[in-house]
Amino acid sequence: MSRFTPVDLSQYPISDVIEALDFESYLARDRATFTTRWEARRLVNPSLPAVDTLLLEPDPSSVVLEVGSLRETLLRGRINDRIRALTLAGAPGRALDHIGITYYRTPRRVITPATDTATAVMEDDETYRQRLALAPESWSTAGPVGAYLFWALSASGDVLDVAAYSEDEGVTLAPRIRVVILPRDGLTDPEKAALVVTVKQALSRDRLRPMGDLVTVEFATDLSFDVTAHLRIRQGASADIVKAEAEKRILQYCSGRLRWIGDDIEGPVWLIGRRMRQATIAAAALGTDANVVEVEIPDPATDVNAPHAGYTEAALAGVGEFDFEPLAPEITAHLFVAPRLGTVTVTHEIVAESWS
Structure with a gap:
């Protein structure tokens, strides 16, 4: 009863090709090597100063060793980055x-067609990356669910999100396929009508x-919703900064974008049929910020676009049987809804708990 989703590139490990960078270990190794070689020189020439005076922070010898270790760190980092750029999960630009x-x-x-006065806006890295991960689905033509998604997404940059439903979801009888699209914001009605035609043509038999x-x-049905979260923040923390970061995390989750690689990097939009759980919104507001003691959501039991109570495994048990009938439209309505975030309100109070 879940939407098809392509491979999650956030689960793809892009390890350091050489090793995890560690400036201090390189510096300690170089100092040990320098000490060994210097003491060998002193055996030949006892008038040379002891090595302990040469490795003090202000001494030029210590500075030279630090420069060498820094250069090695940067070089290893560049090699790591170059190798990562050869992978689908790590390549930029x-x-x-x-x-x-x-x-x-x-x-x-x-994404936005070029005009005489405007420059074309191209698909961002993370959305393009995830569409490439979906591309092998298209090699079977528009038969598997992933193929329908790929070709519908590839039909136009104005397609923000796509879902494809069949008998498996209880909404149709085979061989009917219902492709649901979410257009980008700002399209006019004539542009939306043209977009439907474009997607239909891309999926033509x-x-x-x-x-x-x-x-x-x-088209998916927009469902506007607002979010209100109340934070209890530790005494001594900057409430404005903590609230701003919590709001940022809420926006990231509720915009339908998944995080793929690294911090603050967003992935493709996934909104159609999505259930916005209040508990997950609260968890997003909390994040890993140790300054937030607790997050309260006013109505935690009311999820956004929750499935109908009748949409169960038992209701879908007959899929594929000769006498199976599609479920009532109201039972599968949530599959065709795209939750769209409205306003985000984050309030706070300072609690007595502190780090002291």
Whole structure:
């Protein structure tokens, strides 16, 4: 009963190719080597000063060793970065373009068409990266769910999110496929109508999909919701900074973007059919900030776009049987809804708990 999702690149380990960078260990190694070689020199020339005076912080010898260790750290870091840039999960910018074209035959999308006065806006790295991870699904044409998602997303940069439903979700009878799209904000009604036509053409039977599939394309229903969170913050912490970071985490979760690689890097949008759990919103506000003691959500039992009570495993048990009938529209309605965040209000109080 869950949406198809491609491989989660956040689970792909991009380890340091050489080793974890450690400036202090390089410096300690170089100082030990310097000490050994210097003492060998002193055996030949006892008039040379003792090494303990040469390795004091202000001494030029110590500075030279630090410079050498720093250069080694930077060099190892550059090598790590260059090797990471050869992976789908770690490649940025032009390196990602190279992987996309040469290995997946998939160029970046143009998000906003170029005009005489404007420059085209290209698909961002993280959305492009995840679409490339989805690209192998397209090699079976529009048959598997992932193939429908890939080709619908690739039809236009104005497609923000896509879901494809069949008999498996209880919404249709085979061979009907319902493709649901969420357009980017700011499109006019004529542009939205044209977008539906574009996606339909991209999924046409003479180009991609199996002849037996009856495909319809429709828009998701927007569901606006607001978030209010109350933070209890430790005494001594900067309330403004803590609140700003909590709001940032809430926005990241509720915008439908998943975090893929590194801190503060967002992935593709996933909103259609998504259930926004109040407990998860509270957890997002809490994050890993030790300054936040507790997060309160006014109505924690009311999730946004929660499934109908009748949408259960038992209700779907007959999928594929000859006498199976699609579930009532109200039972599967949540699959066609896209929760859209409205306002975020974060309040706070300072509690007596402190680090002292």
